[in-house]
Amino acid sequence: MGFTTLQEKPRCISKFPALEILSKERSKIAMFFLRGLLIVDSSF
Numbered sequence: 001m002g003f004t005t006l007q008e009k010p011r012c013i014s015k016f017p018a019l020e021i022l023s024k025e026r027s028k029i030a031m032f033f034l035r036g037l038l039i040v041d042s043s044f
Helices: 003-041
Strands: none
Touching: none
16 A cells, blocks of 8 residues: 555656646647748748
8 A cells, every 4th residue: 555655646746747848848839830820821
């Protein structure tokens, strides 16, 4: 029982930074897509 709780706690802690990094990467990708759309719109 003790081992499962010790294993579960680091997982929860490691999940939050990973989610933060993913959200940052998603925002970067979204910005690149928006810039690409603006460039395409301006070219046409």
